[in-house]
Amino acid sequence: MSEKFAIDARLKQLRAEIDEHNYRYYVLDEPQIPDAEYDRLMRELQQIEQEHPELISPDSPSQRVGAKPDSGFAEVIHQLPMLSLDNAMNGDEFMDFDRRLKERLDVSDTIEYVCEPKLDGLAVSLIYENGQLTRAATRGDGNKGEDITLNIRTIKSIPLKLRSDQTPQTLEVRGEVFMPLSVFENLNIQAREEDGKTFANPRNAAAGSLRQLDPQVTAKRQLAFYAYSTGLVSEDFKLGGTHLARLEQLKKLGLPVTSELQLATGTEQVLNYFEQIQTKRNQLAFEIDGVVCKVNNIDQQEQLGFVSRAPRWAIAIKFPAQEEMTKLLGVDFQVGRTGALTPVARLEPVFVGGVTVSNATLHNMDEIERLGLMVGDTVIIRRAGDVIPQVVSFVKSKRPESAKVIQQPSHCPVCNSEVEKTEGEAVIRCTGGFICDAQRTQAIKHFASRKAMDIDGLGDKLVDILSELDLIHHISDLYKLEKEQIASLERMGEKSAQNLIDALEKSKNTTLSKFLYSLGIREVGEVTAKNLAQHFLTLDAIAQADIEALEAVDDVGPIVAKHLRQFFDNPANQVEVKALIDAGIHWPTIEKKSDDELPLKGKTFVITGTLNNLTRSQAKAKLEALGAKVAGSISKNTDALIAGEKAGSKLKKAQELGVKILSEDYLINLS
Numbered sequence: 001m002s003e004k005f006a007i008d009a010r011l012k013q014l015r016a017e018i019d020e021h022n023y024r025y026y027v028l029d030e031p032q033i034p035d036a037e038y039d040r041l042m043r044e045l046q047q048i049e050q051e052h053p054e055l056i057s058p059d060s061p062s063q064r065v066g067a068k069p070d071s072g073f074a075e076v077i078h079q080l081p082m083l084s085l086d087n088a089m090n091g092d093e094f095m096d097f098d099r100r101l102k103e104r105l106d107v108s109d110t111i112e113y114v115c116e117p118k119l120d121g122l123a124v125s126l127i128y129e130n131g132q133l134t135r136a137a138t139r140g141d142g143n144k145g146e147d148i149t150l151n152i153r154t155i156k157s158i159p160l161k162l163r164s165d166q167t168p169q170t171l172e173v174r175g176e177v178f179m180p181l182s183v184f185e186n187l188n189i190q191a192r193e194e195d196g197k198t199f200a201n202p203r204n205a206a207a208g209s210l211r212q213l214d215p216q217v218t219a220k221r222q223l224a225f226y227a228y229s230t231g232l233v234s235e236d237f238k239l240g241g242t243h244l245a246r247l248e249q250l251k252k253l254g255l256p257v258t259s260e261l262q263l264a265t266g267t268e269q270v271l272n273y274f275e276q277i278q279t280k281r282n283q284l285a286f287e288i289d290g291v292v293c294k295v296n297n298i299d300q301q302e303q304l305g306f307v308s309r310a311p312r313w314a315i316a317i318k319f320p321a322q323e324e325m326t327k328l329l330g331v332d333f334q335v336g337r338t339g340a341l342t343p344v345a346r347l348e349p350v351f352v353g354g355v356t357v358s359n360a361t362l363h364n365m366d367e368i369e370r371l372g373l374m375v376g377d378t379v380i381i382r383r384a385g386d387v388i389p390q391v392v393s394f395v396k397s398k399r400p401e402s403a404k405v406i407q408q409p410s411h412c413p414v415c416n417s418e419v420e421k422t423e424g425e426a427v428i429r430c431t432g433g434f435i436c437d438a439q440r441t442q443a444i445k446h447f448a449s450r451k452a453m454d455i456d457g458l459g460d461k462l463v464d465i466l467s468e469l470d471l472i473h474h475i476s477d478l479y480k481l482e483k484e485q486i487a488s489l490e491r492m493g494e495k496s497a498q499n500l501i502d503a504l505e506k507s508k509n510t511t512l513s514k515f516l517y518s519l520g521i522r523e524v525g526e527v528t529a530k531n532l533a534q535h536f537l538t539l540d541a542i543a544q545a546d547i548e549a550l551e552a553v554d555d556v557g558p559i560v561a562k563h564l565r566q567f568f569d570n571p572a573n574q575v576e577v578k579a580l581i582d583a584g585i586h587w588p589t590i591e592k593k594s595d596d597e598l599p600l601k602g603k604t605f606v607i608t609g610t611l612n613n614l615t616r617s618q619a620k621a622k623l624e625a626l627g628a629k630v631a632g633s634i635s636k637n638t639d640a641l642i643a644g645e646k647a648g649s650k651l652k653k654a655q656e657l658g659v660k661i662l663s664e665d666y667l668i669n670l671s
C-alpha cells in the first residue's frame with residue numbers, strides 16, 4: 001500500500017513538474033531547464049506509467065497522442081457563435097472605423113485599443129470544464145464546426161488542464177492554431193524530397209494537419225496556438241473589465257498569448273504599431289497577414305455590439321496581399337555557375353505583397369511536372385517575406401485551349417551545348433563548362449564575391465558589362481585589365497577605375513582555402529575548401545590527389561572527390577589555374593596543425609542573434625575550422641554562446657545556465 005502511495009506521489013510530482021516546464025517554455029517564453037532534463041522527466045513519467053497503466057490519467061502530459069478514432073470528426077454546435085472579423089484594407093479604412101466607433105459611443109476622447117498580430121492560421125474553440133480540456137472544435141462556419149479534440153491535444157502549448165485550484169466550471173478559450181514557419185519549410189522540403197504534396201502556405205499546412213484523422217500524424221506537425229479571446233464562461237469565473245486583463249487571466253491559467261500585444265491609445269498609436277509589426281514581419285517565427293485591433297474596454301465593446309457576423313469593436317487591418325493571380329507568359333531557363341538550368345516563370349507583371357513581380361522561380365523540371373503547369377495558364381503567385389516569389393498553383397478552369405506544354409530544353413539556351421540530367425538529381429545541366437558564356441560569367445562573379453577573392457568594386461553588373469564588351473573571357477583576364485579600359489566604361493571614372501585596379505592587386509594576396517573556394521568547383525564550399533587546404537597544404541597536392549586521397553579529408557565524400565578530380569583533370573582549367581598563379585596570386589605557406597592543436601578542440605558553441613560582420617555560415621565555418629562543434633540549442637554541455645544583436649531566448653537560457661557569453665568580435669579576433 002505504501003509503495004503504491006509513493007509511486008502515486010512521484011507521478012503527481014512528475015506531472016506537475018512537466019506541466020510547469022511547459023508553462024515556462026510555451027507561455028512565459030522563459031525555459032528554465034535544458035531540453036535534455038525535460039526529456040529525462042518525461043521518460044521517467046512514461047516508464048512509471050508503462051509499469052502501472054492503471055495510474056494513467058487523461059490529463060497526464062504523456063497522454064497527448066491518442067489512438068485513431070473509428071469514424072470522422074463529429075459535428076459541434078458553438079453555443080456562442082464564433083464571430084468573424086471585418087477588414088480594413090489600409091490606414092484610411094481604419095480611420096473610418098475609428099470615426100464610426102466614436103459616433104456610436106458618442107465620445108470625443110481617443111479610444112483605447114489592443115493591437116495583436118493577425119496570425120494566418122485557423123480559429124478554434126477550446127472548452128475547459130472544471131479545469132480539464134474536454135472539447136476542441138474548429139470554427140467552421142461560426143455556428144457549426146468539427147470536433148478535433150484528439151488532434152488539439154497533441155499541440156504541446158495547449159494545456160490539458162488549467163493552472164489553478166479554483167477553476168471555472170466552464171471556460172471556453174478561443175484562439176488561432178498555426179504552423180511556425182520553420183516547421184512549414186521543413187515539411188515542404190521533406191515533401192519535395194519524397195515527391196509528396198507540398199503545402200502552398202503555412203495556413204493550408206496547419207489546416208491539413210488539424211484535419212488528419214490520425215492524431216499521430218498531427219503530433220508530428222508541431223502546430224502552435226495563441227489564445228485571443230474567451231467564449232462561453234460560467235458565472236463562477238469573474239472576467240476582467242478589459243480585453244487586455246482577460247488575456248492576462250488566460251495567460252495565468254496557462255494558455256499561451258502572443259507577446260507581440262500592444263495597448264494603443266488612439267489611431268496614431270495603432271497605425272504606428274501596424275508599421276512596426278510590418279517591418280518586423282520577416283523576423284517573426286510565424287506568418288501574419290495583418291493586425292487585429294480591438295476596443296480594450298469591455299463596457300464599450302458591449303455598447304457597440306455586433307452586426308451580422310462580426311463585432312463592431314474589432315477590425316483586421318490587412319497587409320497588402322501576398323498571393324495574386326497572373327498569367328504565365330513563358331518559361332526561360334537560366335544557367336547558373338555550375339551549369340544548372342533553372343526554369344524561371346515569365347509572368348504578366350502583378351503587384352504582390354508590396355512589389356511588382358514579373359518572374360518567379362520554378363525550381364526544376366520536377367516542380368513543373370508536379371504543378372502540372374502549361375504556358376498560358378493563370379497561375380497563383382506567392383511572395384512571403386523576403387523570399388523569391390513562387391508559383392503555388394494554377395487555376396484549372398482558366399486554362400486556354402492554346403496552352404502549351406513546357407519542354408525541357410535539349411541544348412543550353414546560352415551556348416547550345418547539350419544538356420544532361422544525372423540519375424537521381426532533379427536538375428538538368430549545360431555540359432559546356434567554360435565554353436558557356438553564362439557559366440563563365442557566373443564563375444567570374446563568384447570569383448570576385450566577398451567570401452571568395454573579395455574584389456571590392458567588382459560587382460555582378462560590372463562583370464556582365466566587361467563580359468559583354470569582350471574585355472574578359474577567363475577569370476585570369478581580370479588581372480590583365482588596364483586602368484584606361486575600365487575608366488572608359490559607362491559610369492566609371494578615373495577614380496573608380498584606380499580603385500578597382502588597386503582592389504585586384506590587393507586580392508592577389510590571399511589564402512589557399514580562399515583561392516580554392518574561388519575557383520567555384522562544384523560542391524566545394526568554404527568549409528570543404530578549408531579542410532582541403534589544411535589537409536594537403538599545397539595546391540599541387542590537391543590537384544594531384546586521387547579519389548581515395550581526397551576522400552580522406554573531412555567533409556569530402558565520393559561526389560565531392562569526383563568533382564575535384566574532374567576539375568583538375570580538365571586541361572582548360574589547368575591552363576586557367578596556372579594563368580592565375582602567373583598573374584601573381586599567392587598565399588602564405590600553411591603550417592600543418594594537428595587536430596589536437598586546434599584551439600577550440602572539443603568545445604561546443606552555439607550562435608544566436610544578428611551578427612554584423614560575419615554571416616551565420618562564416619561564423620560556423622570559422623568555429624569549426626578551429627576545432628569547435630556548433631550546436632543549434634543551448635544545454636548544460638554548451639561551452640559558449642556567440643551572441644549577436646537582438647539575441648532572444650537562447651541568450652536568456654545561456655545566462656540561466658551560466659554558459660559563457662561571447663561577442664562577434666571575440667570570434668573575429670580568434671585565430
Ligand code: D41
Nearest residue numbers: 083084085116118119123228229292314
Ligand atoms: O490572430 C488572429 N487571426 C485573430 C483572429 C486574432 N488575433 N483575434 C481575433 N479576434 C476575433 C474576435 C474579435 C471575434 C474575438 C481573431 C478572430 N476573431 C477570428 N479569427 C477567425 C475568425 C475570426
